[in-house]
Amino acid sequence: MSKSNMMNTYGRFDVIFEKGKGARLFDSKGKEYIDFVSGVAVNCLGHANDKIVKTIKTQAEKLMHISNYYWNQNALDLAEKLCENTDHQKVFFCNSGTESIETALKLSRKYGRTFGTESKNEIIYMDNSFHGRTMGSLSVTGQPKYQENFRPLIGNVKSTKFNDMEDIKGKINDNTCAVIVEPIQGEGGIVCAHKEYLQLLRDLCDKYNALLIFDEVQCGVGRSGKLFAYQKFGVVPDVICMAKALGGGFPIGAVLAKEKAASAFVPGDHGNTFGGNPMGTAIGLCILNELIDGKVIDSVDEKGEYIKSKLVKLQEKYSCIKEIRGMGLLIGMQLNVSTKTVISKCFEKGLLLITAGPDVVRILPPLNVKNKDIDDAFEIIEEVFKEI
Template sequence: MSKSYLMNTYGRFDVTFEKGEGTKLYDKEGNEYLDFVSGVAVNCLGHCNPVIVNTIKEQSSKLMHISNYYWNENAMKLTEILCKNSDFDKVFMCNSGTEAIEAGLKLARKYGSIHGGEEKKEIIYMENSFHGRTMGALSVTGQPKYQESFRPLIGDVKSVKFNDQEDIKIKISKNTAAVIVEPIQGEGGIIPAKKEYLKLLRELCDENGAVLIFDEVQCGMGRTGKLFAYEKFGVVPDIVCIAKALGGGFPIGAMVAKENVAASFVPGDHGNTYGGNPLACAVATSVLGELIDKKIIEVNVNEKSGYLFDKLKKLKEKYHIISDVRGMGLLVGVEIKSDIKKIINTCFENKLLLITAGANVIRFLPPLNVSFEEIDKALSIFEKAL
């Protein structure tokens, strides 16, 4: 089978996977790999979780897609679960994290124009952030390497230094429609926001009539030890964008918002063809059932997080090429003073999958139902690579 027909948009490892089960992946030769990438924080219940597989089988035999000209019970059930387990009132369903970001940006600008006039459309974003690769999301991504080849981007955007209170105080104004921030910068190196900084953003947005947007595409849906990452910081934004783990491997995204902000959208303002389809919503409902009702977030994530951090910090004491261990829950970054690609490739050769986060950070993203034994095995391979 030829690889030549795929566009050259990814730097892939030289392996072709054919099957997955739990934390394990199997290539076409039958070799077993321990997966601590989880589809980049997507496969929160591991590969081919029986609950997800059975939901797909059952729902796909009933109804998969009808468009948003009609109601479907699965979408209504999913949005109710999201709102009842958060501080939000309304949900816009879509298919990916980038789509959720685009919806959030549009809603914030619409809200700004209604309540502050045509001049109120500026969006402030963080340096070192990552929000996606579509033109709107790319325009508020604070990493020039992703932007340079695609200018001009959308206008009326402004960057500020992440976690720098003085910089945001200077740059926010009455013309600011929104401030967008990742509670934990993912692609930028697994860097958590300071609680005091997020509290200040909330205060400044309130003072200036701006919308506060949290991008929880990677850090949300249980990965921090709470369903939504904002719960760990004690700051409630106006909009949260989610995706990845929401579908446990099935494509789905969502933007959740406060009632007063969500009311800015009217029919025709925004939409998509597949968003909220019965199949994706059924899968997401099943995933949330496992995460919330089976207490995977409440018990497993928090227990395994403490265990993983403790083990990694001991490795930091032992190996001086580790300069930092940081993150939250099962979103963990290990900062390395040496060549991280060499370490990741060595792990890959020894059948452990890890990826980078920024230039010098190795990212650990196991499934949220990972076992202690699987953590031990992964760290044993990682230590050998060190």
């Protein structure tokens, strides 16, 4: 097989995976791995989940795609499920996290023009944030290393310091149409927002009639220990962007919005070809049913604390762990040794982990992970720490 036909856009491990079950993966040579990357917070129910597989088989025999010129019941049911379990009333379906961000940015610009003036089009974003790689989402990503080779980006955006109460007060004004924030910064190092900071953003957005957008692409759909992280912080945004776990491995994204925010869109303002297709929404509904009605979310915090307790014990033994971060099953360990070395050695021993920023190792098991998988994973992590 040739790898030369693929564009050189990823630094991949030299492995080809062929199958998986639960939190375990198997490569083309038969080697077993514990998967604590979960497709970067995507495979919330693990690999080859029986109910997802059954849903795909059943739906494939009916309809996969019909376009948005027509209604489909799966999309209606998934939208209803999302709204019933949140403080929001309207849904737009798309295919990825980046697409959900693009939707939110367009909605905020239209909202500013509809309920303000033509000059109400400025979007504020956070330093050290990550929102995607399309031109719009990249423009509100607060990490210059991702932006520098693709300028000029979209205009009328400006950054503010994450969790800095005074900085945002000096940035927001009547021309602000939106503030976008990750309640838990993922790629930025698993850094949680302060509840008081999110409440200030809510109050300021209310004062200036701007939309508060929560990017929950990574921390949403159960990973925080609630269906959405905003429910952990007790601060309700106007707009929530999601993807990743909503499809459990199948591409689907969505934007949830309050009624007033959503009302800025009218037919023709936004759309896409595949968003809300019968297959994707059937899978999304299956996943929400498992997470909510099947009570998978109810044990996320307990499993997260179990992992953190193991990390604390390791921290007491090995000085290379500086800090333990995160919420639910979105966990990071900040190290004072090379994260690349740790991850590479774990990979060699059959454990998949990834970084979050320059000095944090990210731990993202499936939300239904078993304690046996956690125990086995930490045996490998301790072996690596002993070696380094």
